[in-house]
Amino acid sequence: MKLELRGITKSFGSLVANDHVDLTVEPGEIRALLGENGAGKTTLMNILYGLVQADEGEILLDDKPVTIRSPRDAIAAGIGMVHQHFMLVPVFTVAENVTLGAERVRAFGLLDKRRTRRDVREMSERFGLRIDPDALVEDLPVGVQQRVEIIKALLRDASVLVLDEPTSVLTPGEAEDLFRIMRELRAGGRTIIFISHKLKEVQEIADSITILRRGKVVGERPPSTSDTELAALMVGRSVQLRVDKAPATPGEVVLDVADLSVLGERGETSVRGVSFKVRAGEILGIAGVQGNGQTELCEALMGLRPSTGSVRLSGRDLSSASTRERLRAGIGYIPEDRQEDGLVGEFSVAENLVLDVYDRAPYSSGISLNPDVIRDTARQRVADYDVRTTSITTPVSTLSGGNQQKVIVAREVGRDVKLLLASQPTRGLDVGSIEFVHKQIIAQRDRGAAVIIVSSELDEIYALSDRIAVMYEGRIVGFTAPDIPEQELGLMMAGAEAGNGQPPASALSTDAPSTESSAESPVEEAQT
Amino acid sequence: MTDRPVTTTTEPPREPPARRTSDVLIKAVTTGSPPVTTALAILLALVVGGVLIVATDPVVLRAWGSFGYAPGSAFSATWNSVAAAYSALFEGSIFSPATIGHAFQGGSVAAIFYPLSLTLFEATPLILTGLAVSVAFRAGLFNIGGTGQFIGGAIVAAWLGFGVSLPPVIHPIVCIIGALVGGGAVGWVVGELKARTGAHEVIVTIMLNYVMIYLLYYLLSTPKALQQPHQSNQIAAPVASDAVLPHVGGPPPQASLGFLLALAAAVGVAWLFSRSTTGFEFRTVGANPSAARSAGMKVERVWVLVMVLAGALAGAAAATVILSGGSPPPPLAESTYGTYGFDGITVALLGRSRPLGVVLAGLLFGALNAGGTQMAVATPVPADIVQVLEGLIVLFVAAPPLIRAFFRLRPGADADLDTGGRGWSG
Numbered sequence: 001m002k003l004e005l006r007g008i009t010k011s012f013g014s015l016v017a018n019d020h021v022d023l024t025v026e027p028g029e030i031r032a033l034l035g036e037n038g039a040g041k042t043t044l045m046n047i048l049y050g051l052v053q054a055d056e057g058e059i060l061l062d063d064k065p066v067t068i069r070s071p072r073d074a075i076a077a078g079i080g081m082v083h084q085h086f087m088l089v090p091v092f093t094v095a096e097n098v099t100l101g102a103e104r105v106r107a108f109g110l111l112d113k114r115r116t117r118r119d120v121r122e123m124s125e126r127f128g129l130r131i132d133p134d135a136l137v138e139d140l141p142v143g144v145q146q147r148v149e150i151i152k153a154l155l156r157d158a159s160v161l162v163l164d165e166p167t168s169v170l171t172p173g174e175a176e177d178l179f180r181i182m183r184e185l186r187a188g189g190r191t192i193i194f195i196s197h198k199l200k201e202v203q204e205i206a207d208s209i210t211i212l213r214r215g216k217v218v219g220e221r222p223p224s225t226s227d228t229e230l231a232a233l234m235v236g237r238s239v240q241l242r243v244d245k246a247p248a249t250p251g252e253v254v255l256d257v258a259d260l261s262v263l264g265e266r267g268e269t270s271v272r273g274v275s276f277k278v279r280a281g282e283i284l285g286i287a288g289v290q291g292n293g294q295t296e297l298c299e300a301l302m303g304l305r306p307s308t309g310s311v312r313l314s315g316r317d318l319s320s321a322s323t324r325e326r327l328r329a330g331i332g333y334i335p336e337d338r339q340e341d342g343l344v345g346e347f348s349v350a351e352n353l354v355l356d357v358y359d360r361a362p363y364s365s366g367i368s369l370n371p372d373v374i375r376d377t378a379r380q381r382v383a384d385y386d387v388r389t390t391s392i393t394t395p396v397s398t399l400s401g402g403n404q405q406k407v408i409v410a411r412e413v414g415r416d417v418k419l420l421l422a423s424q425p426t427r428g429l430d431v432g433s434i435e436f437v438h439k440q441i442i443a444q445r446d447r448g449a450a451v452i453i454v455s456s457e458l459d460e461i462y463a464l465s466d467r468i469a470v471m472y473e474g475r476i477v478g479f480t481a482p483d484i485p486e487q488e489l490g491l492m493m494a495g496a497e498a499g500n501g502q503p504p505a506s507a508l509s510t511d512a513p514s515t516e517s518s519a520e521s522p523v524e525e526a527q528t
Numbered sequence: 529m530t531d532r533p534v535t536t537t538t539e540p541p542r543e544p545p546a547r548r549t550s551d552v553l554i555k556a557v558t559t560g561s562p563p564v565t566t567a568l569a570i571l572l573a574l575v576v577g578g579v580l581i582v583a584t585d586p587v588v589l590r591a592w593g594s595f596g597y598a599p600g601s602a603f604s605a606t607w608n609s610v611a612a613a614y615s616a617l618f619e620g621s622i623f624s625p626a627t628i629g630h631a632f633q634g635g636s637v638a639a640i641f642y643p644l645s646l647t648l649f650e651a652t653p654l655i656l657t658g659l660a661v662s663v664a665f666r667a668g669l670f671n672i673g674g675t676g677q678f679i680g681g682a683i684v685a686a687w688l689g690f691g692v693s694l695p696p697v698i699h700p701i702v703c704i705i706g707a708l709v710g711g712g713a714v715g716w717v718v719g720e721l722k723a724r725t726g727a728h729e730v731i732v733t734i735m736l737n738y739v740m741i742y743l744l745y746y747l748l749s750t751p752k753a754l755q756q757p758h759q760s761n762q763i764a765a766p767v768a769s770d771a772v773l774p775h776v777g778g779p780p781p782q783a784s785l786g787f788l789l790a791l792a793a794a795v796g797v798a799w800l801f802s803r804s805t806t807g808f809e810f811r812t813v814g815a816n817p818s819a820a821r822s823a824g825m826k827v828e829r830v831w832v833l834v835m836v837l838a839g840a841l842a843g844a845a846a847a848t849v850i851l852s853g854g855s856p857p858p859p860l861a862e863s864t865y866g867t868y869g870f871d872g873i874t875v876a877l878l879g880r881s882r883p884l885g886v887v888l889a890g891l892l893f894g895a896l897n898a899g900g901t902q903m904a905v906a907t908p909v910p911a912d913i914v915q916v917l918e919g920l921i922v923l924f925v926a927a928p929p930l931i932r933a934f935f936r937l938r939p940g941a942d943a944d945l946d947t948g949g950r951g952w953s954g
Binding site for chain 1: 803804805806808809811812815816818819820821822823824825826
């Protein structure tokens with residue numbers, strides 16, 4: 001089906017979310033909508049799906065104007081949407097979820113479960129979705145849950161499928177799977193609108209790319225367009241996709257982790273005897289597919305999860321220290337899940353900026369807080385770190401993801417840290433914010449802090465690391481220099497050990513470079 | 529100490545445009561801000577209550593039965609019935625014009641203030657148990673154990689009140705401290721169980737309520753414990769006269785120093801939550817425990833501390849009940865704990881878990897309780913209607929969308945019930 005949006009305009013109060021947006025998508029096309037957070041991509045799609053009504057403009061399907069006032073109208077018109085947050089009932093089976101809201105009924109109002117199951121199976125085979133209709137949704141990995149959403153839309157005869165930031169919750173492998181499915185859907189004649197702010201993905205999958213900035217269409221480009229050009233269109237200025245950094249000058253060992261083992265959520269051993277050292281002025285990137293123990297490693301380093309083994313910071317034993325003692329000892333922590341662990345959404349920006357220093361001078365004296373100091377510091381930080389907020393008393397939950405992360409970064413690097421531990425520091429952020437966060441992290445290294453970056457994004461690992469450790473199934477399978485080819489790193493992330501004929505992982509992981517001479521290259525053993 | 533970060537673009541943070549007071553007021557009314565919706569909820573409850581009063585008044589019903597002959601009398605009977613009930617409610621709780629006339633004719637001047645005094649007396653324990661619920665709630669805990677904590681405080685206060693002899697000023701102070709300790713101990717059990725075993729505070733507090741109720745029964749029927757000597761009833765000895773809190777105005781029961789204690793507690797709680805590091809921890813744990821943990825706060829310790837504090841506040845409520853309300857005050861009995869613990873939940877809900885709100889809600893409920901008695905005496909309306917009114921107010925407050933729809937208000941930014949934390953759902 002051909003989809004055309006003409007002159008769509010929508011304002012929320014003084015904010016113009018969509019400003020005369022025109023968009024034409026041909027049948028059987030994958031169209032990417034690229035833009036920063038808040039550029040109006042989601043609003044536009046919500047208008048298409050009937051969740052929001054446009055102030056002006058019209059929607060045409062196969063050149064006929066249609067009125068869409070609710071998702072029901074949109075579904076009837078053949079438009080399906082897969083939201084960023086899935087709308088599934090966890091305790092229902094796949095078939096039950098798919099039928100929900102469009103139940104197939106036999107005589108006497110009985111649910112025709114057999115037919116739904118058969119439909120799911122057929123659709124699953126047709127597009128290679130590999131879904132078992134009888135599996136419980138809560139048991140399925142996120143990537144499969146997303147496919148359930150896709151099947152839901154397909155079984156409601158969607159010929160235009162909108163995917164809102166579908167890869168933000170997926171691992172690289174799951175994303176590849178999704179792209180394969182998208183190609184199959186395109187081959188089957190479906191039109192797909194793919195919302196994203198990730199340049200690489202858009203270049204890989206889209207047939208053409210529409211770029212939105214501040215509610216306006218600022219360009220339409222073929223996927224062969226260079227990523228610097230796309231980024232510049234998105235942000236409105238030229239962006240450094242890879243932040244410049246000078247070679248590292250590692251100093252003395254700051255963090256010394258020996259034989260650390262951690263139990264996971266379900267009592268399984270998720271980190272198995274990991275040992276590594278991080279020196280002042282270097283960035284250690286911990287690469288790995290998500291779920292290989294990185295999260296648990298970070299939590300154990302912060303004292304948030306019990307562990308065995310030893311953790312020393314500048315020679316001081318922190319193995320059994322509390323989280324507070326570790327923070328006091330000079331660890332800055334940027335948690336993986338910023339909304340859940342890094343911020344208190346309903347608290348103001350100012351309060352979030354002192355979340356882990358509120359009980360220290362000058363922010364408090366004795367038991368009482370010093371609101372003036374807290375306010376002044378907050379103003380200073382907001383200006384220094386370019387946090388875009390209407391005021392320092394605004395609840396932090398109303399800020400965009402990039403600005404929320406800036407609040408955390410400002411808080412954590414604002415106090416002199418010896419070690420900065422940043423877990424997935426730019427997940428879900430737009431290009432401009434990624435550049436900013438990366439610059440801050442490198443600035444910390446250059447100031448002489450030891451830095452650990454945990455990331456499942458290879459780009460980020462390459463952009464920041466001075467040395468890379470690869471985690472697989474709770475072990476560090478090897479250390480390597482950041483000039484290792486991407487393919488080889490990918491193999492290591494899948495469990496292969498560094499290089500050929502290297503000693504087994506356990507031997508490799510036990511020691512980083514010798515501690516006697518700081519001039520020695522810290523990555524020598526990984527260079528093949 | 530601050531590292532200047534590297535920034536490519538530096539824009540000053542946008543300041544919000546200045547707004548006039550009138551604009552703020554208009555916005556508050558049209559968007560239905562919490563104080564406005566609360567006021568409207570009270571109004572709506574009075575209207576619905578009025579319908580109930582009319583519907584249960586035989587005189588009015590008879591008048592409507594003969595609507596065909598005398599439509600005017602049906603309306604006037606309706607008006608009279610509702611007006612009589614609500615003016616009795618007002619006279620019983622705030623001020624009765626008749627008392628001024630009496631004062632001029634040589635009657636008691638203090639009698640003018642008697643209704644108000646009664647309201648303050650009724651409000652005192654409600655404010656304190658309301659604070660006990662709201663403090664826990666803002667730290668993310670749902671404290672249904674007001675009853676048990678109240679009894680914990682009452683047992684200690686009563687025993688210190690009659691079993692120990694101390695000099696006048698010292699005696700009530702010791703009793704109050706004892707009540708704080710007694711209530712706090714019951715709260716501590718809850719916090720400690722949750723911190724150590726993860727037991728849900730709702731279950732623990734409900735169960736502890738029963739434990740404390742039966743402990744009270746046992747102590748009251750054991751002569752060597754609390755039971756009054758030579759008594760077969762389950763009743764404690766009255767507290768010594770030097771332990772009674774000083775009273776103001778009117779014949780008893782009347783407002784005592786206990787009301788000032790409740791106000792002081794509210795001020796203390798307000799300071800704790802807005803200005804102290806401990807309160808900051810409480811709020812953080814209440815709003816997002818995992819962020820609190822990541823920021824180095826000891827979540828379990830906060831749970832224990834906050835439950836001790838909540839228990840102590842409920843204990844203080846018990847002290848005001850045990851140590852005032854007559855000379856001597858009615859002795860501790862099986863029924864003394866009444867519904868103070870549960871009323872605390874509604875007071876906290878109505879006051880949106882903010883100390884000032886709790887004080888105002890406590891005063892409102894105190895006034896309703898005080899006026900309800902007068903209404904039952906002066907009119908055929910049963911005193912139970914007061915309970916219905918309280919229930920309706922809470923119902924309407926808990927449903928701001930309903931109020932907004934009724935009064936055609938636009939939803940504000942704070943569309944949900946702002947209870948100051950999360951966790952009503954556990």
